[in-house]
Amino acid sequence: MLIEVLLRILTMIEQIYWNPVLETLPREQIRKLQLKKFKNIFQWTYDHSKFHRRLYDDAGLKPEDIRSFEDVARVPTVEKSMMRAIQGKEPFPYGDALCVPLDEVTVFRQTSGTTGQPVYQPDTWQDWEWWMECWSYILWAQGYRPRDRVFIPFGYNIFVAFWAGHYAAEKIGCEVIPGGVLDTKARILKIQELKATAMMGTPTYILGMAQTARMKMDIDPSQLTINKITCAGECGASIPSTKKRLEDAWNAKVYDHAGATEIGAWSFECTAQSGGMHVNEALFLVEIEDIVTGEIIEEPGRRGKMIITALDRQAQPCVRFDSKDVIEWADEPCACGRTSRLIKGGVVGRADDITKVKGVLLAPSAIEEVVRSVDGLADEYEVIVDKVGDAESIQLKVEILEEAQDQCQLIESELSDQLRLKTNLRYDIEICGCETLPRYEVKARRFKDLRKKNQ
Numbered sequence: 399m400l401i402e403v404l405l406r407i408l409t410m411i412e413q414i415y416w417n418p419v420l421e422t423l424p425r426e427q428i429r430k431l432q433l434k435k436f437k438n439i440f441q442w443t444y445d446h447s448k449f450h451r452r453l454y455d456d457a458g459l460k461p462e463d464i465r466s467f468e469d470v471a472r473v474p475t476v477e478k479s480m481m482r483a484i485q486g487k488e489p490f491p492y493g494d495a496l497c498v499p500l501d502e503v504t505v506f507r508q509t510s511g512t513t514g515q516p517v518y519q520p521d522t523w524q525d526w527e528w529w530m531e532c533w534s535y536i537l538w539a540q541g542y543r544p545r546d547r548v549f550i551p552f553g554y555n556i557f558v559a560f561w562a563g564h565y566a567a568e569k570i571g572c573e574v575i576p577g578g579v580l581d582t583k584a585r586i587l588k589i590q591e592l593k594a595t596a597m598m599g600t601p602t603y604i605l606g607m608a609q610t611a612r613m614k615m616d617i618d619p620s621q622l623t624i625n626k627i628t629c630a631g632e633c634g635a636s637i638p639s640t641k642k643r644l645e646d647a648w649n650a651k652v653y654d655h656a657g658a659t660e661i662g663a664w665s666f667e668c669t670a671q672s673g674g675m676h677v678n679e680a681l682f683l684v685e686i687e688d689i690v691t692g693e694i695i696e697e698p699g700r701r702g703k704m705i706i707t708a709l710d711r712q713a714q715p716c717v718r719f720d721s722k723d724v725i726e727w728a729d730e731p732c733a734c735g736r737t738s739r740l741i742k743g744g745v746v747g748r749a750d751d752i753t754k755v756k757g758v759l760l761a762p763s764a765i766e767e768v769v770r771s772v773d774g775l776a777d778e779y780e781v782i783v784d785k786v787g788d789a790e791s792i793q794l795k796v797e798i799l800e801e802a803q804d805q806c807q808l809i810e811s812e813l814s815d816q817l818r819l820k821t822n823l824r825y826d827i828e829i830c831g832c833e834t835l836p837r838y839e840v841k842a843r844r845f846k847d848l849r850k851k852n853q
């Protein structure tokens with residue numbers, strides 16, 4: 399009888415969690431596991447990567463020196479520019495951070511190059527299975543089940559993006575439709591024809607799809623059968639007003655996920671939507687570093703940049719990678735029962751993007767939050783920061799919806815008030831006609847800082 403009850407409880411637990419053991423480990427055991435895995439990956443890179451050995455030798459660190467999290471914090475960080483500097487060299491084209499013979503590499507991907515020359519990323523088949531496993535946690539936590547028919551509107555290419563999401567959806571038993579070379583209209587028709595229930599994409603693209611359906615195809619996307627959407631690639635799905643627009647457009651739950659080519663799929667929002675994203679702490683070690691002092695922040699509510707280690711990735715390891723993502727710990731555990739820590743509000747910005755204008759710190763995501771919360775404005779916007787002489791200015795271009803043209807002045811004044819309230823800055827607002835601003839397929843570049851160019 400007792401066994402039966404236990405089995406029933408276990409079955410229920412298995413329905414909630416992809417990995418019931420790792421996702422509910424008590425905190426102290428998670429930390430123990432992370433430290434053990436960190437020691438292993440440090441030893442692995444020290445033994446197999448000349449790049450890492452040089453870095454650690456220069457810092458006077460040997461594998462036996464890593465005994466605590468304080469020791470972990472002494473391990474030098476790796477920046478994207480360092481990976482760029484070694485690539486193109488032997489073993490070609492990855493350079494000497496490669497920890498396995500070239501023969502074992504089965505996957506080539508590269509970063510999108512948003513911030514410069516792309517970085518190459520090799521993976522072995524074992525690493526690729528690890529990618530799928532990371533994504534299985536994400537999809538299961540967001541309610542994907544074998545009954546789902548998942549549509550992937552992604553141009554399968556050299557970017558890792560939704561490749562691993564595709565394979566993970568298959569792994570957990572979903573039926574997967576690759577929307578590869580289809581254009582946006584054909585993708586929408588396919589979703590309609592096959593009654594797909596879930597899809598993945600960047601917030602920008604998913605919003606753009608809804609607009610195309612409504613304006614060019616006379617299809618109301620909220621009447622289609624999509625009930626959940628996994629967003630990645632940009633912060634949008636964690637920005638409340640953008641999430642609301644996405645959810646209203648598709649009549650679907652929208653979940654955020656953050657990952658990166660050189661890191662892996664490290665975080666996810668779960669169906670409890672407790673206002674943040676889980677860090678998958680069984681597979682990743684996330685540290686938050688104070689941008690000014692370099693101190694590791696343990697307490698909730700203080701923002702810093704993320705230093706991350708992929709604890710199990712082998713071909714080109716990611717050990718204390720300086721991601722430049724700005725995050726903060728949430729103060730409460732999530733209602734879903736997972737014991738992994740939450741980052742509050744997802745990734746709130748990039749350390750590179752947060753900038754001082756007129757002496758005030760400005761995060762571009764704060765502007766997006768305001769623009770998308772104002773009724774009558776379309777989804778697109780553009781921000782241009784400039785400096786003429788000593789005067790700094792922020793120009794904000796927004797698009798007004800056709801049906802709201804007669805309320806132009808009212809909308810402009812609401813936008814201006816909200817921006818002043820939320821960001822403490824004044825903007826030169828330019829109201830443009832619908833569909834006049836640039837559209838983006840992959841990562842949007844809506845924030846332009848011309849001061850850097852002028853220096």
Ligand SMILES: [Zn+2]
Pocket residue numbers: 668669670671672676732733734735736
């Ligand atoms: Zn949760």
